[in-house]
Amino acid sequence: MDIIENLLMGFSVAVSPINLLFLTIGAFVGMIVGIIPGFGPTAGIAILLSLTFSMDPVTAVIMLAGIYYGSMYGGTITSILINTPGESATVASTFDGYPLAKKGRVGPALVMQAVASFVGGTIGVILIAGFAPTFAKVARSFGPPEFFLLIAIGLLALIVVMGDNKINGAISALLGLAISLVGVDVITGTQRFTYGNPELINGIYFLPVAIGLFGLGELFYSIYQGQHKEGNREEISFKKKGEFWPSKKEWSESKGTFARGSFLGFFIGMLPGAGATVASLLSYSLEKKVSKVSEKFGKGHMPGLVAPETANNAASAGAMIPLLTLGIPGSGATAVLLGAFLMWGLQPGPLMMSQEPEFAWGLISSMYLGNIILILVNIFAIPLFIKIMRVPYKLLVPVILILCTVGTFSLHGSMVETWIMLAFGVIGFFMKLYDFSPAAVVLALVLGPMAENALRQTLITTEGSFLIFVQRPVSLILTIVILVMLIIPFIKFIKGLFNKNINEDKAA
Amino acid sequence: MRAIFSGILFIFSIYFTIKGFEYDYVNHSGQVGPGFFPLWIGILLVVFTGIAFFKDLKVVLKEKVSFRKPIHLNSILLLLAATFLFIALLNVLGAVIAMVLYVFAVLLILNRERLILNTIISVTVPMGTYLLLDVWLNAGFPTGIFGF
Numbered sequence: 028m029d030i031i032e033n034l035l036m037g038f039s040v041a042v043s044p045i046n047l048l049f050l051t052i053g054a055f056v057g058m059i060v061g062i063i064p065g066f067g068p069t070a071g072i073a074i075l076l077s078l079t080f081s082m083d084p085v086t087a088v089i090m091l092a093g094i095y096y097g098s099m100y101g102g103t104i105t106s107i108l109i110n111t112p113g114e115s116a117t118v119a120s121t122f123d124g125y126p127l128a129k130k131g132r133v134g135p136a137l138v139m140q141a142v143a144s145f146v147g148g149t150i151g152v153i154l155i156a157g158f159a160p161t162f163a164k165v166a167r168s169f170g171p172p173e174f175f176l177l178i179a180i181g182l183l184a185l186i187v188v189m190g191d192n193k194i195n196g197a198i199s200a201l202l203g204l205a206i207s208l209v210g211v212d213v214i215t216g217t218q219r220f221t222y223g224n225p226e227l228i229n230g231i232y233f234l235p236v237a238i239g240l241f242g243l244g245e246l247f248y249s250i251y252q253g254q255h256k257e258g259n260r261e262e263i264s265f266k267k268k269g270e271f272w273p274s275k276k277e278w279s280e281s282k283g284t285f286a287r288g289s290f291l292g293f294f295i296g297m298l299p300g301a302g303a304t305v306a307s308l309l310s311y312s313l314e315k316k317v318s319k320v321s322e323k324f325g326k327g328h329m330p331g332l333v334a335p336e337t338a339n340n341a342a343s344a345g346a347m348i349p350l351l352t353l354g355i356p357g358s359g360a361t362a363v364l365l366g367a368f369l370m371w372g373l374q375p376g377p378l379m380m381s382q383e384p385e386f387a388w389g390l391i392s393s394m395y396l397g398n399i400i401l402i403l404v405n406i407f408a409i410p411l412f413i414k415i416m417r418v419p420y421k422l423l424v425p426v427i428l429i430l431c432t433v434g435t436f437s438l439h440g441s442m443v444e445t446w447i448m449l450a451f452g453v454i455g456f457f458m459k460l461y462d463f464s465p466a467a468v469v470l471a472l473v474l475g476p477m478a479e480n481a482l483r484q485t486l487i488t489t490e491g492s493f494l495i496f497v498q499r500p501v502s503l504i505l506t507i508v509i510l511v512m513l514i515i516p517f518i519k520f521i522k523g524l525f526n527k528n529i530n531e532d533k534a535a
Numbered sequence: 536m537r538a539i540f541s542g543i544l545f546i547f548s549i550y551f552t553i554k555g556f557e558y559d560y561v562n563h564s565g566q567v568g569p570g571f572f573p574l575w576i577g578i579l580l581v582v583f584t585g586i587a588f589f590k591d592l593k594v595v596l597k598e599k600v601s602f603r604k605p606i607h608l609n610s611i612l613l614l615l616a617a618t619f620l621f622i623a624l625l626n627v628l629g630a631v632i633a634m635v636l637y638v639f640a641v642l643l644i645l646n647r648e649r650l651i652l653n654t655i656i657s658v659t660v661p662m663g664t665y666l667l668l669d670v671w672l673n674a675g676f677p678t679g680i681f682g683f
Contacts, residue, residue, distance in 0.1 A: 087659045102631050195586050198544065201580045205551055212569035219569060222552065229632055243618075247611050255645050405539040412583070425638040425656065428614070429664050431621060432637075433630065445622050452614065457540050458582035484607070486567045 032327045037388030041396055046089050050081070050393055053090035054401050057097020059409075062105055062416050066421040067114025068343070068360040069466065070241035071098040074427070075432040076367055083421075084371035089393040091367055095146060095360060095398045099303065099343055102282070102334060103140045104412055108133070112307060116339040123324060123331030130327045131195050134271035139329055140336045141405035142273075147337035147478055148398040150289035151296070151344025153281055155351075155391055158297075159380060162352035166377035169353075171488070172495050175481035176354055176505035181299030183512045184357075185467045189419035192462045193516060196396045199464040203471025204478075206231050213476075214483055221464060226443040233366050233472045235435045235448040240465035241359070241449065242431040244455020246424065251460065255421040277329040284314055285332040288337030296345025299357035303339040310338030344394065351375050351387060355474065359466030362473040441498070502515065538591035545581070545588040553575030613644045629679025630669070634661030 041050070071094045079087035083527035091117035107124035119142065127136040169177075182204075188197035209220040210230030221227040249255070288310045295306040314334035315324045325332045349355045354376035356362040368375050373386060380387050435448040458465050489495045496506045555577040558570030621637040628636070639657035646653055668674040 077668065077674065078672060080674070144634055178661070193589075194583055197583045198580070198587060201576055201583060202544075202570075204576050205580060208573050212558075215559075215569050217558060217569040219558055219573060247614070250610050250614065251607050251647075253607055255607075298631075307624075419646075421642075422656065424614075424645055425641040428618060428641060428658055429634060429638065429660060432618065432625075433634065433664055433668060433674075436625065436630075437668055437672075437676075440675050440677075442622070442626065445625070449618055449622060458610070461537050481565050491566065 029160070032162075033384065033388045034156055034392055036384065036419070037392030037481065038396075039390030040385045041393040043091060046086050046200060046389075046393065047396070047400075049090040050093045050397055051400050051404075053093025054097040054100075054397055054404055055093075055408075057094035057099075058101035058104075058401070058404065058412060060094065060413060061098035061101020061103075061114070062253055063112065063408065063427070064111055064420070065245040066098070066241075066427075067116065068095045068098045069237065069358075069363055069469070070236045070245060072360060072363045072367070073237040074242050074430050076234060076363070076369055076433055077437045079367075080437070082317055083248065084373060085389055087371065088364075088367065088373075088386070088390055091364060092390060092393050093397050093400070095343065095364065096340070096401055097404075098139065099148075099340055100144050100401050101412065103144070104137065104409070105416060106308060107136050107140065107332075108416065109392035114341075117335070118304070118306055120332060120386065121240075121308040122311060122335075122340075123326075123328050126327035127329065127332060131485035132270070132327065135273040135277060136331070136332060137409050138271065138406055139273045139281070140332055141402050143281075143288070143333040143336035144340045144405070145255030145398050145402040146285045146385055147289045147292055147340035148344060148401075149291045149395065150337075151399065152391060152395045154290075154293050154341075155261070155347055155394070156346055158348055159352055159387075161390070163377050163380040166353050169501065170376065170499075171484040172479040172502045173505060174353075174355075174487060175478055176496065176502060176509065177299075177349075177353060178478040178481065178507055180505060180512070181349075181355055181357055182467070182478075183358065183509060184469055185300050185470060187512055187516065192464075192515060193393055196463070198469035199458065200471040203468040204373060204475045206236065206468070207472045207475025208479075213480065217505070224443070226441060230476070231447060231472070232438070232444060233469060234363070234438055235444040236451045237248075237359070237363050237366075237469045238431050238435050239448040240449025240455035240458065240468060242427065243452025244459055246427050246431075247456035248459040250419065250424070253534050255419075255424060258288035274298075281330045281333040285319075285337055286331040287313060287317070288334045289341040292338030294347040296342030297348045297354065297357070299349055302358040303342040306342035306345075307339040307421060310334040340398075347391075351390075352377060354379075355477075356470060359469050362470045365473055391524060409452060421468075467491065525534065538588065538595045541584060541588040541591045545584040548580035548584045549578065552581050605640055610644055614641060617641055618643065625679075626677045629663055629681050629683055630676035631661060631683055632679065632681060634664060637661075 056075060060066050072091055075094055075153055079090055082377050099116065102112060102114050103120045106112045106117045106120040107128050110121050110125040112118045120272055124136055182200045186193055186200055211218055211228055218228065257455055291313060292306040295309060296303060311331065313333045320332065321441065337371045346357050346361045349357045350361045354374065356365045367376060373383060398533050401464055431448065432445060434443045438444060455465050485495060496502050555570055555573030558573055559568035560570045560574060562568035568600060597623050615636060617640045621633055625633050631642050642653035642656060665676065669676040
């Protein structure tokens with residue numbers, strides 16, 4: 028009952044003409060960002076954050092939520108039409124999306140992805156409403172040791188999901204932590220790595236870093252790949268007059284997929300570090316496993332598109348749980364959102380649901396409204412987005428560059444921050460080129476000061492003893508989780524070495 | 536190229552760790568000091584970037600990877616130079632003029648054939664940005680020597 032009351036209160040906040048207008052603008056702009064190759068929710072929110080500065084915080088955050096969701100929706104259109112995912116979370120959507128389009132099912136595929144995104148997002152929002160208050164209640168008993176361990180788990184998870192590139196993942200997270208140390212140490216007042224520059228006393232703000240890594244870095248990488256040269260897109264044409272709606276068979280084939288994808292996506296999205304990409308890939312393989320016609324997957328089978336689409340949108344909702352209830356972001360996009368919250372003086376965490384209920388529930392309700400707006404925009408404006416998609420990339424480049432540079436300058440009117448953005452644009456290009464994780468850098472940069480403060484507060488209360496991490500029940504569980512996360516890759520590494528030696532002996 | 540990038544990261548990590556020693560590991564009251572985190576993060580960075588660097592170096596030495604110039608490297612370098620100049624001249628020329636010149640330069644690099652279209656975009660995109668960010672959202676663009 029509480030949930031319904033809270034949601035109604037949230038709707039009363041979100042459903043004002045101005046909020047609905049900016050939610051629609053956010054969703055629309057997000058869709059456009061999602062269509063641009065390489066640009067996903069993180070880049071969208073980071074680059075467009077400067078547009079929300081003069082707004083009321085609730086309206087601004089609602090618009091950002093619209094951008095967050097919109098870019099997830101938009102990323103799939105390019106996956107289906109040109110076999111180029113807008114970002115990593117829509118990679119799995121190319122597996123069956125593009126073959127469907129090749130089979131002449133462009134309209135049904137685009138409608139189904141919109142419906143799947145809507146179902147995933149809606150179930151995700153309902154689950155947020157159900158789980159967030161409980162999580163917040165549990166989190167209220169957490170102290171600095173638990174927070175430190177949770178942050179450590181978040182960062183470790185981000186490294187673990189890097190697959191074969193765990194070392195690069197670790198380097199990325201450590202670089203983010205190193206950058207987070209620039210500025211005045213809040214406990215002793217010592218200046219660290221500031222080199223006497225007054226602009227660095229408050230530390231390196233995460234947003235220029237995020238805009239550089241995700242905006243400029245992605246743009247340079249796209250140009251490196253020749254995206255600006257025309258004629259490299261094998262686009263499948265979309266005719267509105269042809270078959271537009273999915274067939275009855277396609278609806279019935281995908282019934283169970285909608286539910287499975289949504290729930291799996293949400294719970295994976297809740298795990299720090301895992302995010303929408305892992306959720307969409309896992310959902311696709313789960314669907315393939317449970318399907319009686321698994322051989323059809325990869326050849327243009329509708330459930331193969333529905334599975335990743337429901338999962339990635341539900342995961343985006345799931346990722347809001349640790350952000351809203353613990354104040355700990357689990358992905359690059361939610362890290363940027365956290366930065367935005369802090370900028371408006373809103374501190375997400377266990378107390379936010381009770382101290383800022385209008386904001387928290389307004390945001391949750393706006394996500395629900397965002398889904399409704401997005402499905403309408405998606406179905407009725409598909410031809411328009413396809414036209415936008417046809418704008419040559421080389422003409423989009425100056426727009427992105429201007430938004431990145433001038434947007435960064437507008438943050439605080441700081442030239443130093445603009446230079447920092449440019450430097451991280453170059454670093455971001457090389458990180459993307461050599462499989463490092465820009466998301467881990469941003470996440471660690473945001474989480475770094477929280478981790479340091481939590482650890483130092485813990486050690487002050489224990490007079491330097493680390494035993495507290497195994498003395499409190501929740502801390503003990505979290506410590507065990509960390510140990511397991513550390514030990515499993517190590518065992519795999521040793522096993523790999525062992526197998527390699529055996530194979531070499533056999534070969535000899 | 537990969538080995539050069541990981542080498543730079545390795546050198547940065549060593550520098551960061553050495554710099555970390557400058558801050559107190561333990562403060563005067565015996566608590567963890569401002570040097571605790573920098574030192575540990577630095578050590579871990581040295582370890583991981585060291586592994587990555589030597590792995591990449593091994594590949595270079597073993598397979599004798601020769602440096603091949605990427606096809607679109609010139610475009611990236613020119614864009615980078617244009618962005619560098621744009622930021623440097625932002626306060627001198629003012630945002631509006633700097634943006635017009637910057638967009639024109641970017642389009643000259645990527646879309647040399649269509650000068651009329653480039654000129655139209657070079658005026659409309661900066662104007663749109665100026666109206667949106669500066670006039671509507673009060674972003675406070677720099678005015679420069681021309682006063683706008």
